[in-house]
Amino acid sequence: MSSHVYLVLTLIFYAVGALHVVLQALTRRRLLTNWTVAATLVGFALHTAALAQRWTEAGHFPAVGLHDGASLLAWTVMLVFLVIQTYSKTPLEALGLAVYPLAFALVLIANLTPAVPVGDPVLRGLFLPIHTTLAFFGYAALFVAFAVGVMYLIQERELKSRAPRTFYHLIPSLERCDTLSARAVEVGFALLTLAIITGLLWSHAVHGRYWTSSPKEWSAVLAWVLYVVLILVRQRTGWGGRRAALLGIAAFAAVAFTFVWMNISTASVVARTP
């Protein structure tokens, strides 16, 4: 089977998961039922098969262009979510409300966009898999930090309004949101740092220059600086909670821009090369 078939099947299973999680949230039941978990695992297995297939089809690590980038990011986010659910002492089901729709949307984008043609020698070698793996796991961790930060703000607003309702029993305690977000930022920041370093080295190897002054480089560095500020301020002053959540959200906006710009621009660049 071609990677497209796998990807369509993946989309169907993720759609089931996403729909189910949202419905469960609306009826205020437990978020993850056995059905959701089963659909997720089958979807994830198909997704893995799709990526493996795509890797052999493309002849390089499937992370270039919107089609491959979206698919790989969805896979990474799903993997991180599954790992958190498995290994976290208290499972964080509410995260599913962010992860499932995102994974569904990304796989949908991947299904709707054409795979970029192969051929650029830049894509051979080890820089592509190393740099993108670091970057994508970094994005996934920072996405978790972002989502948990949003959950913090929602939860705080509900508690402050003195009439906790919809999300009251879905979202974990403020303290847990805060510490989890801080942890995810630390992990994501470390990966982002390594991704930036490998990116610079790659750029040097290809263009002979470390810095090409592209918007994605600027936004990556901006995100990096914002995360440095966030981590330092948290450590030095015990700052946290609401303001940390807001800063984390702002920093993630820069990360999101970096990802989108990279995949749209590389898609066009690679598409233009004959």
Place this chain on the structure above:
Amino acid sequence: MIVVVGVSHRTAPLPVRESLAFPRESLADALVRMKAEAGALEAMILSTCNRVELYVREDEAAGAGTLEGFLCRYHRRDALTLQPHLYRLSDTDAIRHAFRVAASLESMVIGEPQILGQVKDAYQAAEEAGTLGASLNALRNRSLAAAKRVRTQTGIGRNAVSVSYVAVELARKIFGELKDKNVLLVGAGKMSELAAKHLVRSGGRATVLGGRTFEKAAELAAALGGKAAPFEALRDELARTDIVISGTGAPGIVIQEADVEIARAGRRGRHARPLFLIDIAVPRDIDPAVGKLGGVFLYDLDDLKAVAEANLRGRLKEAAAAEALVDREVREFLGWQKAREAVPLLTELRRRAEDIRRAELDKAKKRLGPLTPEQEAALEAATTAIVNKLLHPPTVHLKEAARESDAPEQLSLIRKLLGL
């Protein structure tokens, strides 16, 4: 047939229920006596503060009223005064009742979690007393499993529905773990004591601020395993604490906005840590403006009541789903029970067929004379196959028929037809 006789919060006031309660120590003795006196095959007693119920499996022949008689004699109560409070359910109704009680659908506060443990203990006690047999044991397994499913699959027991528990739940929502969180009590009232006890049990450390009577504060602090401080230390204590429970009888505001602002400014390093203030005094102790400060959560008594009421409404909504689930489980249990009634008939049928097969096989062997082992095995296999193939459809049909409502008639017809 399973029968239940008892009183509950729906049929009897507390004094009546109290007078009929079975203390844990005398339960074994009561079970044995009840089984003997009521002529029951199996017996179980569920005795909680909201209900006293006697469960038995008895012969169809046992007359009505024996259980009621035992209850009156045991507690030396007059049957006539007790009669209006008692209910008696039998067969399907009794089974349904047992499922509903375990699932907390019959509880005073629907969805309360204690009942499951109480039912478990009651069966356990009956098992230890040796009065539990196969039928009640099956009822135990199925009803407890159903109750657990109700708890996990519906939201019936989800949120707190009493003011003091709501306070604890909110504290958990804010702080997660309550271990080593500082709890500051301002004023020593009944309600603040109750909420503080819950918090301390979850690992919180209590400090009690004394008002005009310091002794009272010291007493409460000792009871909570915490310390007492004079009221003048309010601002210092506010700077240290995570949770404040205020319930003084003061006519005006006791904790001003400035108190909290200054205290929070003094919290270096933990500046962003939230502060949860619970004002259960009427009139209120804490300036409502405090609730607008960043990182501060202020709930007064009405807020807590509103949350509790909303939670209760949520539970009642979930109760419909729980009812449906219990209905399904009860139907399944009844079907399973009926299918079991067909089992003796089935074994009898099988044994009869096997006897005939053996007899005919022996006759045939005598006529045929000596056979090789292969020939003998072939004969054996052929006859067994005939019997199995002939019996397969009636076996399936019997199991199905047993689940139908007219099972007894059907079973007796089958008995006649097969000459069993």
